[in-house]
Amino acid sequence: MLRSSVAIHGESIATRLVLLFLLSCTLEASAPPAPQAWIPIRWTGGPLELAWRSKTRTPPADSAIRDALARWYEPATLSLLEGSPANCLLVTWSAPADPVVETQQHQLVKIYAEAAHKRGLAVLGLVYAAGDAPKIAADAASASLDGLVLEGEFAADFPASLRKAAGSMLVVEVAKDPASARARRKLDPIVAVAGVAPSARNLSEMGIRGAPSSEPWIQSNFWLVRSLGLASPSNAVWISSQLENASTVDYTRAVADASAAGGRWIVSFDDAFRNKLRAREASTLEVWRRLSIYLKFAESHATWRSLAPHGNVGIVFDPESTKQDLSDEYLNLVTRRQVPYRLVARSGLNPASVAKFRAVLAFELDPPSVAERKLLQDFAESGGLVVAGPTWGGAPKTEPFVEVPAGKGRVVIYRDPDPETVARDLKELLSDDDLGVVPFNVPSVITLASGGDPGQPLLVQLLNYFDRPVEAITLRVAGKFRSARLETAEGAAVDLPLRDAEGKTEVTIPKLLLWAAVSME
Amino acid sequence: MRERVTRRDWLALSGLAVGAMAIRPAAAEAPAAPAGPAEPVSVAKVRSYDVDLTGQFKKMFDQIGGIGNQVKGKTVGIKVNLTGGGGFPGYTAGDTHWVHPRVVGAVVSAFGSLGAKRIRILESAGGRKPGYKLEDKLLSGGWDVAAIRNAAPLVEFEDTNALGQGKQYSLLKVQSKPYIFPAFHLNHSYEDCDFFVSLGKMKNHEEMGLTICIKNLFGITPLGIYHDREKIFHYGQVQADSGVPAELDPKSNRYEGWRLPRILVDILGARPVDLAIADGIVSMVGGEGPWVLGSKPAHPGILVVGKNCVNTDAVAAACMGYNPRAGRSEAPYRVFKDPKGHPPEQLQPGDEMFQYADNMALLAEAAGLGSADLTKIDVRGVPIKEAMFDYEAFWKNQMPKEKS
Numbered sequence: 001m002l003r004s005s006v007a008i009h010g011e012s013i014a015t016r017l018v019l020l021f022l023l024s025c026t027l028e029a030s031a032p033p034a035p036q037a038w039i040p041i042r043w044t045g046g047p048l049e050l051a052w053r054s055k056t057r058t059p060p061a062d063s064a065i066r067d068a069l070a071r072w073y074e075p076a077t078l079s080l081l082e083g084s085p086a087n088c089l090l091v092t093w094s095a096p097a098d099p100v101v102e103t104q105q106h107q108l109v110k111i112y113a114e115a116a117h118k119r120g121l122a123v124l125g126l127v128y129a130a131g132d133a134p135k136i137a138a139d140a141a142s143a144s145l146d147g148l149v150l151e152g153e154f155a156a157d158f159p160a161s162l163r164k165a166a167g168s169m170l171v172v173e174v175a176k177d178p179a180s181a182r183a184r185r186k187l188d189p190i191v192a193v194a195g196v197a198p199s200a201r202n203l204s205e206m207g208i209r210g211a212p213s214s215e216p217w218i219q220s221n222f223w224l225v226r227s228l229g230l231a232s233p234s235n236a237v238w239i240s241s242q243l244e245n246a247s248t249v250d251y252t253r254a255v256a257d258a259s260a261a262g263g264r265w266i267v268s269f270d271d272a273f274r275n276k277l278r279a280r281e282a283s284t285l286e287v288w289r290r291l292s293i294y295l296k297f298a299e300s301h302a303t304w305r306s307l308a309p310h311g312n313v314g315i316v317f318d319p320e321s322t323k324q325d326l327s328d329e330y331l332n333l334v335t336r337r338q339v340p341y342r343l344v345a346r347s348g349l350n351p352a353s354v355a356k357f358r359a360v361l362a363f364e365l366d367p368p369s370v371a372e373r374k375l376l377q378d379f380a381e382s383g384g385l386v387v388a389g390p391t392w393g394g395a396p397k398t399e400p401f402v403e404v405p406a407g408k409g410r411v412v413i414y415r416d417p418d419p420e421t422v423a424r425d426l427k428e429l430l431s432d433d434d435l436g437v438v439p440f441n442v443p444s445v446i447t448l449a450s451g452g453d454p455g456q457p458l459l460v461q462l463l464n465y466f467d468r469p470v471e472a473i474t475l476r477v478a479g480k481f482r483s484a485r486l487e488t489a490e491g492a493a494v495d496l497p498l499r500d501a502e503g504k505t506e507v508t509i510p511k512l513l514l515w516a517a518v519s520m521e
Numbered sequence: 522m523r524e525r526v527t528r529r530d531w532l533a534l535s536g537l538a539v540g541a542m543a544i545r546p547a548a549a550e551a552p553a554a555p556a557g558p559a560e561p562v563s564v565a566k567v568r569s570y571d572v573d574l575t576g577q578f579k580k581m582f583d584q585i586g587g588i589g590n591q592v593k594g595k596t597v598g599i600k601v602n603l604t605g606g607g608g609f610p611g612y613t614a615g616d617t618h619w620v621h622p623r624v625v626g627a628v629v630s631a632f633g634s635l636g637a638k639r640i641r642i643l644e645s646a647g648g649r650k651p652g653y654k655l656e657d658k659l660l661s662g663g664w665d666v667a668a669i670r671n672a673a674p675l676v677e678f679e680d681t682n683a684l685g686q687g688k689q690y691s692l693l694k695v696q697s698k699p700y701i702f703p704a705f706h707l708n709h710s711y712e713d714c715d716f717f718v719s720l721g722k723m724k725n726h727e728e729m730g731l732t733i734c735i736k737n738l739f740g741i742t743p744l745g746i747y748h749d750r751e752k753i754f755h756y757g758q759v760q761a762d763s764g765v766p767a768e769l770d771p772k773s774n775r776y777e778g779w780r781l782p783r784i785l786v787d788i789l790g791a792r793p794v795d796l797a798i799a800d801g802i803v804s805m806v807g808g809e810g811p812w813v814l815g816s817k818p819a820h821p822g823i824l825v826v827g828k829n830c831v832n833t834d835a836v837a838a839a840c841m842g843y844n845p846r847a848g849r850s851e852a853p854y855r856v857f858k859d860p861k862g863h864p865p866e867q868l869q870p871g872d873e874m875f876q877y878a879d880n881m882a883l884l885a886e887a888a889g890l891g892s893a894d895l896t897k898i899d900v901r902g903v904p905i906k907e908a909m910f911d912y913e914a915f916w917k918n919q920m921p922k923e924k925s
Binding site: 472 | 604605606610613649651652657660661664665811812816859
């Protein structure tokens with residue numbers, strides 16, 4: 001069925017290829033950006049995409065949508081990118097299919113990629129399943145693709161085979177989990193990982209009885225991007241999550257969620273949206289325009305990515321840990337509880353590395369070595385707070401934790417720590433001075449503090465995961481500041497009045513729609 | 522056999538002249554009505570928090586006979602109802618399950634203009650966090666704390682979960698006949714005030730059926746003394762520390778639906794309320810906070826103000842469409858408690874989801890703290906039948922199906 005469909009369109013495809021070629025000749029060539037600057041967008045289509053969808057039993061039900069995808073690599077779709085910062089197209093490249101279909105796809109993509117390159121766009125080929133690695137790589141080189149992206153289920157040795165065959169061509173592998181992504185950080189300049197569709201819901205809306213202290217359930221990639229970025233600052237971090245029936249705010253939140261933490265969301269539209277986009281339906285173009293505003297906002301503040309995290313809580317992190325799921329959950333939930341933290345590698349633990357903290361979370365030291373224990377005991381005795389698990393020793397028998405004085409500081413030892421409880425308790429174990437940055441009225445918001453070193457502004461980004469705005473958010477920040485400037489994607493920057501709060505500084509953000517940043521100097 | 526007035530009867534009767542009604546206690550557990558004090562209660566329909574609430578309160582204070590003489594030159598303590606966080610989509614905590622900050626600001630402003638020397642906003646808010654203040658809790662609800670602070674010449678905030686500005690806890694004895702506790706240790710602010718206000722929200726409550734101004738007082742018990750209110754007060758699983766007034770009969774019924782309403786009356790007896798204000802402009806039905814499954818926001822548009830807390834709660838309950846003399850087998854005191862949120866022994870019998878709470882207003886009436894009998898209360902302002910917002914009708918479809 002699909003083959004006959006492609007054959008019916010064969011003549012028109014050839015005609016379109018010629019037109020595309022002529023069009024591409026008229027455009028002035030410009031060099032694609034470097035991989036670190038790529039802003040990815042999923043731009044799948046062509047006969048191979050439909051064949052793969054058919055094979056995986058996910059074909060678009062609507063004939064108009066099928067037609068839109070089949071004709072996606074007509075030249076006109078490139079003009080949809082005008083005015084958008086998206087500069088890296090992820091196109092359908094390799095999947096098990098009839099060789100004729102694959103050849104047609106490669107011909108289409110080759111010409112489309114040439115046209116895209118002339119517009120200064122990078123083009124990466126999506127590989128959905130294992131195949132003949134040398135051929136996949138050779139064909140991609142022949143089509144002048146800028147790289148390949150593996151996204152799907154692969155035999156264990158296939159990615160390595162493809163990397164070898166690809167030679168200097170970039171290969172990006174979309175990891176299924178954070179641990180796999182961390183393992184690849186030394187291989188690729190781009191670390192890509194499967195993420196979630198960012199959102200927030202009240203527990204009661206999910207049929208869960210909460211407690212008075214319960215907070216909304218937030219799904220976010222924020223912590224994930226941050227942890228990958230902290231583990232490998234030189235890598236670009238991409239989040240792959242595909243939204244279905246998404247609203248404008250869903251799309252913009254996906255951009256903001258990855259970008260605020262220093263990464264990039266692989267912009268992904270659902271099929272129905274793309275059909276309307278191709279037809280240039282006004283409301284769909286407006287969604288695309290608004291999404292592009294957020295992409296531009298993110299890229300115009302690219303320097304924020306280079307700011308070091310700000311936080312007085314150090315979380316000992318061990319990339320070699322066998323309990324990375326648990327470690328990730330600590331990062332996720334401590335982020336959700338608005339505790340500003342920095343990571344400190346277990347291998348980098350020394351007196352200087354912990355001296356900058358007020359508290360150290362040491363659950364990764366399970367158990368601590370003699371040297372690690374002495375280091376953290378000294379840290380506590382000089383006034384710090386150490387939070388540790390039962391292998392520290394002296395855990396209580398019935399209470400959740402015990403607080404043991406140690407010199408000027410204390411050690412808190414949990415009997416049976418779990419990330420949710422520890423994250424919640426941290427807010428009570430630490431004073432506002434310890435936390436450094438304390439936001440109020442933020443149940444649906446995640447905040448990220450960065451910068452703030454001497455001579456450097458302190459930046460606090462806030463991201464709202466509810467669809468509705470949040471009003472009257474207060475930030476209380478340790479120290480004195482002269483100014484606070486609020487920047488958002490939606491409007492012009494404004495100065496916020498400062499208030500003195502017993503030696504600390506407070507500002508109020510009148511309304512947070514989605515993403516805002518307060519820069520304090 | 523006592524005459525039983527059902528909720529349907531109550532709703533029908535409320536359309537009649539309430540002065541002609543004589544509603545008797547509904548359930549066998551409900552005590553007979555003694556001649557408790559009855560003061561005027563003012564009811565108003567107020568559509569939103571954007572109106573001139575200060576002017577509204579001054580008018581209502583006048584309707585109940587004025588409070589200027591009691592307030593002028595005095596220290597006023599206002600116990601506000603805050604409870605837990607979270608929110609319904611499109612609503613702030615102050616809209617649905619806390620008192621609204623504009624109500625607080627307006628009340629403060631009104632007291633200020635009446636010449637109050639000092640106004641203290643009181644609530645037990647903090648946990649273990651070092652340096653935590655009540656203002657932090659208010660900020661977490663998006664309140665403009667500075668605006669409230671500036672609404673009168675001297676406004677203070679005190680977290681009464683601990684000693685606060687005091688050097689020791691005050692011992693306040695129950696002045697009425699105590700049910701469970703003879704006295705309580707409380708933050709000094711509840712003793713060091715000349716005029717005490719309970720500023721509650723008109724809501725349903727998962728365990729107690731209703732929470733208005735009497736139930737609001739539960740939060741005056743300090744965690745610094747009582748550590749765990751559920752264990753000590755709700756369930757009676759543990760006794761308070763040595764030196765803290767002990768309950769009269771540690772072997773009495775441990776079921777919270779029996780126990781807690783009586784404790785609430787004891788608290789009211791220990792710290793009598795001089796002015797009760799019930800905020801029902803916007804509220805919620807089906808529970809005291811958004812964490813209660815099936816609860817949802819509502820817009821009753823009601824304010825109720827009275828000098829007697831029991832009278833005020835009775836009138837407020839009537840404005841919510843409930844029979845203020847309802848017994849434990851009637852709405853709102855026949856309650857659904859989520860088994861996941863309660864100890865098994867608190868579900869009586871264990872396989873039943875539907876439980877009961879005793880009517881705290883009737884218990885307070887029996888203790889001589891005020892009448893819950895609408896025939897004895899002079900309701901001023903808007904008649905109850907015109908103010909009424911039927912909480913149960915708005916909520917009933919959310920209730921689980923009762924076992925046949």
